[in-house]
Amino acid sequence: MLRKIAYRFGTAALTLIGVTALMFVLIQLAPGSPIADAEDGLTPLTESERIALERMWRLDQPLPTQYLGWLGDLARGDLGNSIRDRRPVSERIGERLPLTLILNGSALLVLLLVAVPLGAAAALQPNSRLDRWSATWSYTLYAIPVFWAALMLQRLFAVRLGWLPLSGTGSDGLPLIQHLVLPVSCLSYGGVAYVSRFVRANLIESTPPEALRSARARGMTQLSILYRHGFRLAAVPLLTLAGFLIPAMIAGSVVVESVFQLPGLGTLFLDAAYQRDLPVLLAMTLLSGAATLAGIAFSDIAYSLFDPRVRRG
Amino acid sequence: MDNSNRRRSFLHNRSLRAGLLALILLSLFAAIAPALSNDPYQVDLSVTLEPPSSSHLLGTDALGRDVAARIAYGARVSLGVALMTALLSLLIGAPLGVAAGYRGGWIDAIVSRCIESVACIPTLLLAISLLAVSPASLRQLPDVLRVAIVLAFGGWIPVARYLRGEFMRLRSSALVESARASGAGEWRIVVHHLLPAAMAPIWVTAAFAAAAAIMVEAVLSFLGLGVQPPQPTWGGLLSEAREQINSGWWLALTPGLALFLSVWGFNQLGEGLRQWQDPRSTRR
Numbered sequence: 001m002l003r004k005i006a007y008r009f010g011t012a013a014l015t016l017i018g019v020t021a022l023m024f025v026l027i028q029l030a031p032g033s034p035i036a037d038a039e040d041g042l043t044p045l046t047e048s049e050r051i052a053l054e055r056m057w058r059l060d061q062p063l064p065t066q067y068l069g070w071l072g073d074l075a076r077g078d079l080g081n082s083i084r085d086r087r088p089v090s091e092r093i094g095e096r097l098p099l100t101l102i103l104n105g106s107a108l109l110v111l112l113l114v115a116v117p118l119g120a121a122a123a124l125q126p127n128s129r130l131d132r133w134s135a136t137w138s139y140t141l142y143a144i145p146v147f148w149a150a151l152m153l154q155r156l157f158a159v160r161l162g163w164l165p166l167s168g169t170g171s172d173g174l175p176l177i178q179h180l181v182l183p184v185s186c187l188s189y190g191g192v193a194y195v196s197r198f199v200r201a202n203l204i205e206s207t208p209p210e211a212l213r214s215a216r217a218r219g220m221t222q223l224s225i226l227y228r229h230g231f232r233l234a235a236v237p238l239l240t241l242a243g244f245l246i247p248a249m250i251a252g253s254v255v256v257e258s259v260f261q262l263p264g265l266g267t268l269f270l271d272a273a274y275q276r277d278l279p280v281l282l283a284m285t286l287l288s289g290a291a292t293l294a295g296i297a298f299s300d301i302a303y304s305l306f307d308p309r310v311r312r313g
Numbered sequence: 314m315d316n317s318n319r320r321r322s323f324l325h326n327r328s329l330r331a332g333l334l335a336l337i338l339l340s341l342f343a344a345i346a347p348a349l350s351n352d353p354y355q356v357d358l359s360v361t362l363e364p365p366s367s368s369h370l371l372g373t374d375a376l377g378r379d380v381a382a383r384i385a386y387g388a389r390v391s392l393g394v395a396l397m398t399a400l401l402s403l404l405i406g407a408p409l410g411v412a413a414g415y416r417g418g419w420i421d422a423i424v425s426r427c428i429e430s431v432a433c434i435p436t437l438l439l440a441i442s443l444l445a446v447s448p449a450s451l452r453q454l455p456d457v458l459r460v461a462i463v464l465a466f467g468g469w470i471p472v473a474r475y476l477r478g479e480f481m482r483l484r485s486s487a488l489v490e491s492a493r494a495s496g497a498g499e500w501r502i503v504v505h506h507l508l509p510a511a512m513a514p515i516w517v518t519a520a521f522a523a524a525a526a527i528m529v530e531a532v533l534s535f536l537g538l539g540v541q542p543p544q545p546t547w548g549g550l551l552s553e554a555r556e557q558i559n560s561g562w563w564l565a566l567t568p569g570l571a572l573f574l575s576v577w578g579f580n581q582l583g584e585g586l587r588q589w590q591d592p593r594s595t596r597r
Contacts, residue, residue: 011429018430029448139584143577145528147535147548148569151555155565159558166558251437255532259555269438270536273445285434285442292433 005301012297019289020074023282024067030278049086074286080279082272089283092268099169100257100264104249106180107187111245115192116238119199124212124225126204138193146252150186150259157182167261183260187252191245202237239302246295250288329585332520335578339571343388351379353386353545362561372563374553380563383545384571390534390546391527391575393457394464398526399519401465406472407515413473414480415503424477428470436467437529444538456540460533464526471518479511513590520583524576531572547572 058066079089122131158166215225257266272280357377365372371381413424492506533539534548547568554564
């Protein structure tokens, strides 16, 4: 078991090195020098800043040394300084992180609260009207572009009805939760299709019709059948969803934070893209890769910990 | 299931029919774009922000341009990016996946690490980073091709991953053994005997790839990083609609519907193809 976990972390680390190589290629692809970029449209650099920048990018050294040095900095947690405001990238990420975590955490909660009961209800009566209805609607929701939904909801609830704030996080005195209603809705609806179908498929597999029938005959209620038979067995596959949901939510955050002008990591990433702020861009891409990898590793390990078939094999 | 049965059930599949219908309608709309009486670039400041009427079927935007014409030209961008991305993804992903699955060994090790590394960065973030960095060779290309290349950067992953698994399975099958026994070379075995067997699911992957490409292209253009104005795109139209938040509901509604219809259409097409080629599937 321990060997398995160690192996899993080993491959995850290898993959992460692959990701850094990819990011490093991105740096090399960027035209012009980082120094020219840093001066572009801004106050010229002082001599000491120029030297610091040259040292950071190791411009005087060959490519492999540049890459290894960059990896070394990374390992020490040094992500470099933003080209635009010259503050440490880690500091800028730190101040944006809480809002993004709150946004994604709430969206995940809402998503699970809607999708799990929906999938469970569909699993109790496969091919019933409810089952087909939820399949049709969840696939329809899945195809609705997030930013379009956001625009329409803003028009309806903020402009027309005036119930909710249009954007931002609360400089207008309204509590944060009101500002988050629309963004959280937009971030969560897309996953309903995937998660509810996933729950349905797993519950059907773990509760065959014969088991359902005999449990009903013994007088068990629908809910307790699902709880006793279904979720115990389906809980593990549910954990594997982490590997799928994390990248989807990262991408969703970028769009949603942009439309609702929330100062989180998504808008930090976008601003870095608009301003060609390479250190911030790289750090954010790496961070999202690491988060995704952590999600996949977590779900793999959870899977082998809880499922005796996998554990033995 | 024999072949005639299979052909008959092709159009009996509801998802397949719905998807094809949506996509044919959109393609027609894109094809007749020049025949629409209005020019998508024609600025007319005397008719700004007019609601739908007989002269402008879907209204006009803040510069008095005809929204219907702009959506029709936007369809060309979306469908173009979708097809090109799907094609590029196949061209990159198929050889890599086949080589990794059929040969195994160090080729497989390298390809697999590449797949895992690229796959753990969300496509949207990878595309935005690439467009932001924008190397000189990329910058000279037409917008549509540039966006397609950037999307294919992550788009080849599902293709390669699927084919790798499939060829790993096929490599030790009787199919290969009998072909080899009859004297076929390795190349011939792959191209003539194995690829056809693995092809049907590839179309499924391509349809889903096209749906994803349309969605991401729209997001990129909405964020101002994809196809640049004044060329009309659905994402760009929605970005303009965002500036008219207090008026002009038709500006936000119709490009979004077009976008939804095409993404939904490709998804239905993929789902239908999947059901059609999977003999175990019951919903036909």
